[in-house]
Amino acid sequence: MKAGTYVSPKQVEMTEREIPIPKADEALIKVSYGGICGTDMMIYHGLHPRAEAPLILGHEFSGVVEQVGENQHVKKGDKVAVEPLISCGKCAACRNGQMHVCAKLRYIGIDKDGGFAEYATIPFNRLHVLPESVTEKEAAMLEPLAVAIHTVRRSKLLVGDTVAILGAGPIGLLIGIIAQRAGAGKIFISDVSSMRLQVARKLGLEAIDARDLDIVQVVKEYTNGVGADVVFEVAGSQITANQMIDCIKYQGEIMVVSVYKKPPTIQLAAMHFREISLSTTRCYSPEDFTKAIELLAQNKINLDPLISHILPLEEIKTGFELMENPDQSLKILFQP
Numbered sequence: 001m002k003a004g005t006y007v008s009p010k011q012v013e014m015t016e017r018e019i020p021i022p023k024a025d026e027a028l029i030k031v032s033y034g035g036i037c038g039t040d041m042m043i044y045h046g047l048h049p050r051a052e053a054p055l056i057l058g059h060e061f062s063g064v065v066e067q068v069g070e071n072q073h074v075k076k077g078d079k080v081a082v083e084p085l086i087s088c089g090k091c092a093a094c095r096n097g098q099m100h101v102c103a104k105l106r107y108i109g110i111d112k113d114g115g116f117a118e119y120a121t122i123p124f125n126r127l128h129v130l131p132e133s134v135t136e137k138e139a140a141m142l143e144p145l146a147v148a149i150h151t152v153r154r155s156k157l158l159v160g161d162t163v164a165i166l167g168a169g170p171i172g173l174l175i176g177i178i179a180q181r182a183g184a185g186k187i188f189i190s191d192v193s194s195m196r197l198q199v200a201r202k203l204g205l206e207a208i209d210a211r212d213l214d215i216v217q218v219v220k221e222y223t224n225g226v227g228a229d230v231v232f233e234v235a236g237s238q239i240t241a242n243q244m245i246d247c248i249k250y251q252g253e254i255m256v257v258s259v260y261k262k263p264p265t266i267q268l269a270a271m272h273f274r275e276i277s278l279s280t281t282r283c284y285s286p287e288d289f290t291k292a293i294e295l296l297a298q299n300k301i302n303l304d305p306l307i308s309h310i311l312p313l314e315e316i317k318t319g320f321e322l323m324e325n326p327d328q329s330l331k332i333l334f335q336p
């Protein structure tokens with residue numbers, strides 16, 4: 001089969017592999033679509049602490065069940081989405097049902113071969129059967145959508161709240177979409193990429209070009225100097241780590257979604273005087289993933305504006321090169 005493989009830093013290639021044989025607790029999936037994410041870019045740059053070459057990349061993907069044992073919740077021909085988290089089941093978090101903060105959390109597509117291939121073997125319990133109305137293309141974006149749902153559900157966002165989102169990458173934009181559904185009032189979102197700001201506008205978000213405007217000033221003006229009710233930091237830079245504190249209102253809560261490549265300096269004193277809280281979020285719970293499917297099934301969300309490219313797997317190199325430039329790409333899907 002064709003497989004999109006991480007070979008060495010800055011080298012991804014289409015390689016030829018044997019179709020994998022599913023173990024007793026796995027199904028064989030024929031992959032329909034797989035999306036590139038920031039974590040894949042970390043692996044691509046050789047910066048991921050766990051991923052080891054050669055590795056079939058891809059943890060955001062959907063497909064159709066090709067082969068499976070009997071008496072499972074999936075059967076041959078089912079359209080499925082893959083929830084790629086693999087938790088240990090033994091640590092304190094796992095034993096308390098909080099598998100997404102497992103002390104030894106692993107990912108399909110990072111710690112073992114993933115979905116940028118014609119076929120993948122996936123444990124049954126990591127498969128969600130898709131309702132008829134959810135397309136396989138949309139389902140390839142369920143994973144980042146679940147991140148956004150988890151983040152907004154963890155926040156204290158209330159109907160009518162003013163929101164500031166720092167960074168209009170796929171995750172920032174999805175948080176914008178979910179905050180809209182959750183009843184937010186005005187939603188400001190900043191970025192430095194004209195293309196991403198244009199998508200934000202298309203989604204009905206108040207796009208702020210951070211090259212010309214300071215989102216802190218814009219939010220302060222709009223809220224009579226008070227600040228946003230909720231701030232989501234999704235750009236992962238020192239500049240936005242400063243802005244998140246200046247943007248939030250007194251006693252507000254900042255949601256840090258970013259995984260910083262370089263540890264930022266956080267101005268704790270500035271937080272102290274206004275009793276600001278800072279929360280972090282990691283992936284999603286199974287419930288968030290199910291809710292993501294439900295929102296798509298109800299046609300409550302249109303993910304099409306986020307897809308910048310759909311490429312055949314043969315163009316894996318091009319896909320990763322495009323992802324290097326935020327002004328040329330947003331969500332890139334491969335179709336094996």
Ligand SMILES: NC(=O)c1ccc[n+]([C@@H]2O[C@H](COP(=O)([O-])OP(=O)(O)OC[C@H]3O[C@@H](n4cnc5c(N)ncnc54)[C@H](O)[C@@H]3O)[C@@H](O)[C@H]2O)c1
Pocket residue numbers: 037038039147166167168169170171172190191192193196210234235236237239240256257258259260281282283284326
């Ligand atoms: N918490 C989690 O479980 C989780 C899951 C997925 C991703 N993440 C993290 O979330 C972050 C966003 O993910 P993504 O896939 O959208 O990444 P991305 O790199 O596509 O998006 C970041 C955006 O920030 C923009 N940006 C850069 N400097 C800026 C500035 N000064 N002001 C405003 N915007 C600026 C970039 O142009 C880009 O569009 C990353 O740090 C990623 O690691 C966390």
Ligand SMILES: [Zn+2]
Pocket residue numbers: 037038039059060143144
């Ligand atoms: Zn991802």
Ligand SMILES: [Zn+2]
Pocket residue numbers: 087088089090091092093094095101102103104105
């Ligand atoms: Zn665990």
